[in-house]
Amino acid sequence: MHYQHKQIGYLMIYMLSGISILFLWSIKISGFNPLTFIGMFVVFGIVFSFTSLSVTIDQQFLKIQFGYGLYKKSFILSEITSVKEVKNHWYYGYGVRVWWWPYMWIYNVSGFDAVEIILKNGRRYRVGTDEPQKLAEALRRSIL
Template sequence: MRYRHTQVGYVTGGLTLVALPLIYYAFKAEGGLGAFGYAMLSAFGILAVLFSSLTVKVTDRELVFYFGPGFWERRFALDDIGSVEVVRNSPLYGWGIRYTHHGWLYNVSGLQAVEVTVRGEEQLRIGTDEPEALKHALEAARDPTPSGGD
């Protein structure tokens, strides 16, 4: 493993968890939870777990990243990566998984990201609180010259 980092989404996870008691009391005030209320509570609880973190790994062969305990895993062969650049996202892009005019964005917190151009996928942005370290790991893994071993 050349690189592995998990960024915790304190804001995304926290806001989702804060929504749980608000949903609960809103439905209680309207006469009871019922099936829809329980479904909403369950959905927000699941979202809190799924988007609680973003893990990025760079191996000798691929870039892998996923949310929470392995949700929405994406894999890209290093041979398919054309360019890597540190970028800053607009605050309007928000967090989670979304399509922007820069391509797909995967982010749990902050505005920093690494933009990766992938053959056949165009561009994607991976949010991270270690953009320089991720960029360096990707560039080092793609460099064909021997690095002295892993």
């Protein structure tokens, strides 16, 4: 089973716009400062890397990738024991998160819908998506 989907994180794009405006305003007010430029470039690069979340299922792996690939994660399909559609709480946030109760890793760029997978070793992961039914079904078919 092959599956591929890219979710856009519009909140992150809006944040990038705000950061750009703040950067231009700081240059206008204080003049060009190399430290400000470097700092804003780093912040811009980090936020830009979380503007989308790509999810791919191939013959062996569930793969996720944020933005241009600064952060990637792969799961071996044969290690997945459970798949279910879930709703994340608003306070779980966006990006890559570790949550302590219940202990799990969360990967999300937008919205509250996600698919939760549990591996054979008991580790729990949530992958945010705007099409949870399709992702969950593709995973269920792939792990049979």
